[in-house]
Amino acid sequence: MQNWILDSLLRKAKFLGIRVVWSSELKQDTPPTASFKYRSVVMNENWHNPDEITFQLAHEIAHILTGDRYDSALYEQTFNHHALIEHKADLGAIELLLPYYCENVNSAIANSPDFVRLLHIPSHLTEDVTKLMSLYYEKKQTTHT
Known part of the structure; x- marks a missing residue:
């Protein structure tokens, strides 16, 4: 399911x-990254668990789609800012997938x-997936009636 x-x-x-750049020069534990300013993503071809790459790419794209120009400044300021920015990207990735x-x-x-397992989404996001999946099907049903 993942390749397509x-x-x-x-x-x-x-x-x-x-722009998505694939690097084969990174260590296996170096996570991908996104630049809102340059609208680019760097993905790690050597990532230790290749099954996670699809969610990682969606997550990094979501950083760009849901972020704002102040995210990079706030990202390093406090754990709360960091966590909020990452969670916003997680939700955006789920919506993309x-x-x-x-x-x-x-x-x-x-x-x-099943969705979490198939796409190797971190299990702590299962509750968010449940909510967003329900909203997705509700919206789909209202647009088809």
């Missing part, structure tokens, strides 16, 4: 004017643990 989603996210990034799952799974059998 990754390819689609790369096309979406290009369409949105977000939900259509790939929800358009292929009937709402009656869709479930957030």
